[in-house]
Structure formats: C-alpha cells, structure tokens
Amino acid sequence: MVIKNKTNLMKLLKSIQNRMKPQNQKAAVQLEDTLNSINTLTKVERVKNFQNYALQKAGLNNGDATSLKTHLSCIKDGYVVDETYNENEHQTRKQQIVEKIELKQDEKEGVEGNKRNIESVEIPSSKEKIKDYDSEIQQTKLDLEANKINTGYQAIKHYTYMTLVVLLSVYLILFYASAIYASFFRNASALIELAGDDIALYLDSIFDIKGIFTPSYSLIIVYLGAFLFFAIGMIPHTMEGKYRKLKSGLAILGSLVVDALLAYKIDKGIHDLKVMAGIAEEDWNFLTSINFYLVLAFGFLAYLVWGYMFELMIKEKDKKNAHISAELLIKGLKKAIREERQHINTLETKVIELESQITILKSQIEHLKRDLDRAMLNPDLLSQSLTSFYMGWLQFLNGTTELNEKKEACTIAYETFMNTHFKTTPSFN
Structure with missing residues (x-):
C-alpha cells in the first residue's frame, strides 16, 4: 500500500x-x-x-x-x-482485523449460498411436486370416470388374508377362553388328584383346553370374557381422525397391560398349585418365570399378527372397489400436497432467518472495516x-x-x- x-x-x-x-x-x-x-x-x-x-x-x-x-x-x-x-504492532492489529473480515465474508457467502439454494432449488422443487400431485389427482378422477382405474386387487391375497384372520380369530377366542378358565375356574384339588405321577408336568400346563369344552355354567363367563379380550384387541384397528397413530399405540399398550395381568394371574395360579402339591417353594417372582412370558407370547404376539393380517385383508378388499381405491389414492396425494406446503412454509421461514443473518453479517463486516480503517x-x-x-x-x-x-x-x-x-x-x- x-x-x-x-x-x-x-x-x-x-x-x-x-x-x-x-x-x-x-x-x-x-x-x-x-x-x-x-x-x-x-x-x-x-x-x-x-x-x-x-x-x-x-x-x-x-x-x-x-x-x-x-x-x-x-x-x-x-x-x-x-x-x-510501532510498525509490527500496527501490522499485527491490521492482519487480525483482515482475518476476521475474511471469516465473516466466508460465513456470509455460505449463508447466501444456502439462501440461494433454498430459493432457486428447494422451494421450486416442492412447488413442482405439488403441481405433479395435483395433475395426478385430476388424472385419477378422469380415469375413475372412464373406468380405467387399475386397483391392483389380487383375489388370492384377499382370500389368503381372510383365511388367516378367521383362523387366528378362532385361536384367540380359544386362547383367551382357556386363559380365563385356568385363571379363575380351575379346580386345584381335583387337578392335583388327577395329575398322578406326572404332577410336575401336568401342573406346568398354562392352558386348560379340556376345561373349556367340559359343559359348565362357568363357560358362559369364560367365553364372554374371551370375546371381551378379543374386542379389546380390535380397538386399535378402528381408530380414525386426528392422532390416529397415538390412539392406536395407546390401545395396543392397553392390550399388552391386560395380557400381562392375565399372564400374571395364570402363572401365580400355577405356582400356588405347585406349593399345594409340595413341589415348589413359597418364594416366587413372576419376572423370572417362563410361564409368564409364554402367556404373553401366545396371546399378545398372536394378537399383533392377527391385527397385521386384518389390516392387510381390509386394504386388499378396498382395492376391489375402484371408487374406494381412487379415494385412497387421492387422499394420499392430498396428504403429500399438505406436507409439501408445510415444507415450503418452513423453507420460507428459513429464508427470512437467513436474510436476517446476512444483514447481521454485513453490519459486522462494515464494523470490522471501520476498525481496519482506524487501525490503518x-x-x-x-x-x-x-x-x-x-x-x-x-x-x-x-x-x-x-x-x-x-x-x-x-x-x-x-x-x-x-x-x-x-x-x-x-x-x-
């Protein structure tokens, strides 16, 4: 200079x-x-x-x-x-300020690059997606009127899901009936007398299939209770509207709690029978008992599988109806449009924040330049x-x-x- x-x-x-x-x-x-x-x-x-x-x-x-x-x-x-x-001190002070200005310039260029990318790439891309979704909705409506909707329905899938749902429904009814009977109506003394030499193996049975097929007035409560438990398991699959996933999750959690209580009751009954038979100690912790987890596995996990098959059956059945299939497709596209618009709003808010950062950085750079002038x-x-x-x-x-x-x-x-x-x-x- x-x-x-x-x-x-x-x-x-x-x-x-x-x-x-x-x-x-x-x-x-x-x-x-x-x-x-x-x-x-x-x-x-x-x-x-x-x-x-x-x-x-x-x-x-x-x-x-x-x-x-x-x-x-x-x-x-x-x-x-x-x-x-002092020339050295003077030059050092100037160099420090110059380096700060360069750092702020780089930061400003980075922020400006992000802003340009959002304005010229991301926002236009989201707007283009919305246009594509709108076009797809209009085309779906036209295809529906012309009876050209390809629903993707497969009869073999539908009937396979339906068969599995029916079989699992029967299994769950019998499971809950047996579990309720074993928990509340099993005759302990009679069971010990019938067990004979195989008492340990017999008492470890967590279910009592013979009991639910032996005529008795108690079976009225047993089967009604089984249908009650089965109905509780269906609740998550009937949820609709806002917070559907949250409500379904809470319902599934409730089913797990109910099954856990039932498993606890059954395992405690088995332990009491073993104590009466003199083949077990008084001390007992259900968390270390395999029977407790077996009841959960046969009950709650089977219910989850049933729920998944039930959902697949309903979806495949809906594909059979062109109007329902088109509505589902349009509903999904409208949801995608809402998400893209929310994304655009988020990006526009971010642009405003970036502009504010750029203004602050420009002010800081100008301040540093004045400091540099004063240093020079x-x-x-x-x-x-x-x-x-x-x-x-x-x-x-x-x-x-x-x-x-x-x-x-x-x-x-x-x-x-x-x-x-x-x-x-x-x-x-």
Missing part, C-alpha cells in the same frame, strides 16, 4: 513539475528537490517533533505551498510517522501530527513579511487538505 501511494505521489509531482517549468523556474527547482527527497525515501522516516521537522522542511523549500501539500501527503500516507509508532489510519493522532507539522511550517512563514503571500497560499492548501481527508479544519483560536 505504501509503494502504491508513493508511486501515485511521484506521478502527481512529476506532472506538476512539468506544468510549472515554463512559468516558474524557481518553484520548479524547489519541487525537483522535494521530488528527489521523496524518491530516495526507501523506508518510513520517524520524527521526534513534527513542528521542528516542519520548520526544517519549510526552510529547505522556502515555505512553498506545493511542498507543504507534498509533505502533508507523506505524513498522511505513512512515510513520515511519530517515533513512538488513526484519524485523531494523524490530524494532530498534520496540525503540528503545519504549525511548524507557519512558524517559518511568520519569520518575515515577505512570505505573507506564501503564508496565505499555504493556509488555503492546508485547509483544503484537511477538509478533503478529514472533513474538518482545526481552529487555532
């Missing part, structure tokens, strides 16, 4: 010198001396007192206004500085140095009345210089 300013200054002085030679040979010679002085300057000159320095230079140049401007420019551009000036050029200190130099120059001019004309020219030159670079003229009153 110093070399650049020096080069410009040399060009300016050469130009002034060429214009002055024909009219004022003496001033041209003085300017030549100043030019030679600056041209030989290879490093920053340090000055202990600007006023004394100015007095010396004014004497060498006979108080010439052009020479004054030249020396003021040298001081401003950093060729002449106060001896307390301390206005207060520089203005003080320039004023001190000018006061020394005036001291030489005040030495004789013959230099009054030059004094006036120097005053104008100084005031013009200060107004140009500092927008102010110091008052000496």
Whole structure:
C-alpha cells in the first residue's frame, strides 16, 4: 500500500513539475528537490517533533505551498510517522482485523449460498411436486370416470388374508377362553388328584383346553370374557381422525397391560398349585418365570399378527372397489400436497432467518472495516501530527513579511487538505 501511494505521489509531482517549468523556474527547482527527497525515501522516516521537522522542511523549500501539500501527503500516507509508532504492532492489529473480515465474508457467502439454494432449488422443487400431485389427482378422477382405474386387487391375497384372520380369530377366542378358565375356574384339588405321577408336568400346563369344552355354567363367563379380550384387541384397528397413530399405540399398550395381568394371574395360579402339591417353594417372582412370558407370547404376539393380517385383508378388499381405491389414492396425494406446503412454509421461514443473518453479517463486516480503517489510519493522532507539522511550517512563514503571500497560499492548501481527508479544519483560536 505504501509503494502504491508513493508511486501515485511521484506521478502527481512529476506532472506538476512539468506544468510549472515554463512559468516558474524557481518553484520548479524547489519541487525537483522535494521530488528527489521523496524518491530516495526507501523506508518510513520517524520524527521526534513534527513542528521542528516542519520548520526544517519549510526552510529547505522556502515555505512553498506545493511542498507543504507534498509533505502533508507523506505524513498522511505513512512515510513520515511519530517515533513512538510501532510498525509490527500496527501490522499485527491490521492482519487480525483482515482475518476476521475474511471469516465473516466466508460465513456470509455460505449463508447466501444456502439462501440461494433454498430459493432457486428447494422451494421450486416442492412447488413442482405439488403441481405433479395435483395433475395426478385430476388424472385419477378422469380415469375413475372412464373406468380405467387399475386397483391392483389380487383375489388370492384377499382370500389368503381372510383365511388367516378367521383362523387366528378362532385361536384367540380359544386362547383367551382357556386363559380365563385356568385363571379363575380351575379346580386345584381335583387337578392335583388327577395329575398322578406326572404332577410336575401336568401342573406346568398354562392352558386348560379340556376345561373349556367340559359343559359348565362357568363357560358362559369364560367365553364372554374371551370375546371381551378379543374386542379389546380390535380397538386399535378402528381408530380414525386426528392422532390416529397415538390412539392406536395407546390401545395396543392397553392390550399388552391386560395380557400381562392375565399372564400374571395364570402363572401365580400355577405356582400356588405347585406349593399345594409340595413341589415348589413359597418364594416366587413372576419376572423370572417362563410361564409368564409364554402367556404373553401366545396371546399378545398372536394378537399383533392377527391385527397385521386384518389390516392387510381390509386394504386388499378396498382395492376391489375402484371408487374406494381412487379415494385412497387421492387422499394420499392430498396428504403429500399438505406436507409439501408445510415444507415450503418452513423453507420460507428459513429464508427470512437467513436474510436476517446476512444483514447481521454485513453490519459486522462494515464494523470490522471501520476498525481496519482506524487501525490503518488513526484519524485523531494523524490530524494532530498534520496540525503540528503545519504549525511548524507557519512558524517559518511568520519569520518575515515577505512570505505573507506564501503564508496565505499555504493556509488555503492546508485547509483544503484537511477538509478533503478529514472533513474538518482545526481552529487555532
């Protein structure tokens, strides 16, 4: 930066010198001396007192206004500085600020890149998807009217699912009936008497199939209870409307709790029978009992499989009806459109946030640039140095009345210089 300013200054002085030679040979010679002085300057000159320095230079140049401007420019551009000036500290401070500006610039460019990507790629892509979904909805309606809907219905799948659902339904009814009977109606003493030599194996039976097929009034409660448990298992598959998944999840959790209570009751009954038969200790923990988990596996897991088959059967059955199939397809497309619109709203909100970040980063960069300007050029200190130099120059001019004309020219030159670079003229009153 110093070399650049020096080069410009040399060009300016050469130009002034060429214009002055024909009219004022003496001033041209003085300017030549100043030019030679600056041209030989290879490093920053340090000055202990600007006023004394100015007095010396004014004497060498006979108080010439052009020479004054030249020396003021040298001081401003950093060729002449106060001896307390520390170049290393000055350069380090400038470099730190420059690095901060570069980091903020990179951050701003990254944020601007994200903003451009959202505005030019992501939002248009989502809008294009919405158009495609709308077109697909219209085409589906046209195909429905023309009876061209391909539902994808497969009869073999439908009847396979239906058969599995029926078989599993029968199994679950019998399972819950047996579990209820084993929990509440099994005759402990009679069971021990019938067990004979195989008492341990017989008592480990978690179900009592024979009991649910032996005529008894208790079977009324047993089978009604079995249908109640089965109905509880169907609840998750009837949920509709808002928060359907949450409601279904809570219903499935409720089914698990009910099955766990039933498994606990059965396992406790088995343990009590073993204690009565003298083949088990009083201490018992259902969490370490295999029978507890077997009841859950045969009951709750079977119910989950039944529910999955039931859902598949219903979906395959709906495919058979073109109107229902079209409604399901349109419903899915409308849901996709809503999701894309929500995504667009999210992206637009993000764009606003990014614009705010860009504004903040621009402000931070401008602030750092002002800091850099202050680091490169301390206005207060520089203005003080320039004023001190000018006061020394005036001291030489005040030495004789013959230099009054030059004094006036120097005053104008100084005031013009200060107004140009500092927008102010110091008052000496």
